[in-house]
Amino acid sequence: MDITWYLVLSGLLFAIGACGVLLRRSPLVILLCLELMLNAGSLALIAFSRAHDNQDGHVFAIVVMVVAACEVVVGLGLIVAMFRRRLPLDVDQIRVLRG
């Protein structure tokens, strides 16, 4: 089957996610955009899996979902912690690690 449009969609989603990560400053939105990028990846995996007619891509997609869930847990935990310590919810202002 032809998977061109699936890949185009995946690429677009990935690009949108990447732009979101680069341009937005709210940590919550950055996290959402990261999810978007992961899902774009999953979509591409499943599309390739269909194209090659085996199940490996599906398995990988599920693994990616697990990783995404973990990442959300850690990320949201961080954001809640930042909120509770009354740190500014702006990634540009949190730059203690500058050299």
Next chain:
Amino acid sequence: MSASDFAWLVLLLPLAGSMVIALGWRALPGRTAGYLGTASIGLAFACSLGALISLLGEPHDARQIADSLYDYASAASLEIPLEILVDPLSVFMCLVVTGVSTLIHLYSVAYMDSDAGYRRFFALLNFFVFSMLVLVLAGNFVVLIVGWAFVGFASYALISFWYRRETATRAGMKAFVINVVGDVGLVIAAFLVFRELGTFGFLESFEAARETFSTNEGTVVAICLLMLVGAFAKSAQLPLHTWLPDAMEGPTPVSALIHAATMVTAGVYLIARMFPFFELAPTAADISAFIGLATLVVAATIALVVTDLKRIIAYSTMSQIGYMVVGVSIGAYGAGLFHLMTHAFFKALLFMAAGSVIAAIAGRQSIDGMSGFRRALPLTSGLLIVGALALAGFPGMSGFFSKDEILVFAAERGGMYWIFAIGGYVAAFLTAFYAFRIGFRVVLGEPCPEARELERGHLAHADPVNPLTGEPEDTEVGFPGPEHHIAERARPMAIAMGALGLLSVIGGALQIPGVSAGLEHFFEPTFEESAFHEVIPSSGSAWLGLAVGGAVAIAGIALAYLLYVARPGVTARLAERLSGVHRFLFNRWYFDQLQDALVYRPLVGAGRFANAVFERFVVNGIVQGTVGVVRGAGSAVRGAQSGFVRGYALLLVGGFTALGVYFLAAAS
């Protein structure tokens, strides 16, 4: 019991004695430790006799027994058993070592009585004898090296026995360091033997050496020279002798033990034991003989002028060891070892007598203040004269037969070896002179104040001082004890000295040319492979040599009588007129200064240079340079760490994009 069982017991008893005294020292009251130590060595002597008897019971060609207890070390293709070699040579050495050591222990029981370190002294003394027995009984090079190193340590511990006396601790270190130089030589020699012959065992390596090496081949000469380094360091031969006179800082019984029974005889034993190697390397053997001759003459000349009583005897030891080294190096094994034995008797006796005299004169050691002890110390004086006669080689005494036997053998080999005979007789004259320099000055003449006091029954005491520097001391542990003991008032000392006096007189009977050849015959199983086994001086020439030796000895004694008794004061004038010579001899031929200039100073100078230049500029430069490079690189890349998360993200995305583009471009 077989000879080897007895030999194991000989090893075990002194070790057990040492351990019991060292661990149970709190529980041993009074003189118990002393008698315990004496008993353990005495029993070891009895076991040595047992080994001798059962060895004599064996047939002639079964008198070399190698016996191993367990594998001492085994790794890769190497099997090193804890092995002893029981043969006439090692049994003879055991008998001399344990026999004389028993008497020295007995002497110390009383002599060291008031010392606060009494039990430590006997633990170490027993350990010293044990180490020496390991050395002489060793059946392979590894066990030999173990014994060799133990002896070095034990001598260090005993020379520095009075550890709060700085001169004593320095002397101990000096002895240890010089001995370690020797150890290194011996160890490398053993490695070479193993590399060339593939075995550490004595009997195996002797056999393999005869098959492998040709005469005077480079390797075997190297092995012998390295062994000689070890032997000369232990036996105080030139130029590694400077520790021996300093070793007089130890208690007098220790001096007796080092000089008579243990330690300095180790080098002579080593050369005799390794005779198959030395006969394959005549060059090395000749070098050894010449060094022995040099030592024997140099030490005899120094003994003429030194004023410290114990140091005179110490130089005399060096000189006598020189005779033994000459003997075993030119192939007169029996004679060299015979002299080793008789020397052990009369040298132990001389030291004991010196200890008694020093005790009577309140711990001073210079013979300048000593005179006229004949009535105050009748026993000591008598035995001192007996010892001096034996040392001088007075006809009929033990030293007479043993010394001349070496010189006659040298003459018998002829050619170049005449040098040894002539040099030996010249030194024998000096020996007789300095022996009676001690004898006459201490015994005859006007009694000194201490002797006069002692005649009235009062033993002189003075405030304790270091006899070398005059520094005040106390009598607590680490310094000599408060009481002095003289042989006249201490029975153990008198017994030990009496026994040695008897042996010094009759010890020569073992080997009288034309009459008895007990030792020579006894040693046959060990030395029958020797090339010089057949070189036996005829009794005629032997008696001629004895006559010359006797005449020389009497001449030396007569000269000493002339200078010290008949015309006192001549020596002082002589020393003044020949002040250059006197100063040269008095400063011991400047050997200490020579070592200082050749070894110590260059090393220290190199160290200073390394510290000032190498350490400062090179090492420090490398370290500081590394620090600078790391720091500079860090500050250069620090700007990239902005802490700006979106910047990092951009870098990541940009990087991946660039990679993707690159791969795409590469793929198409």
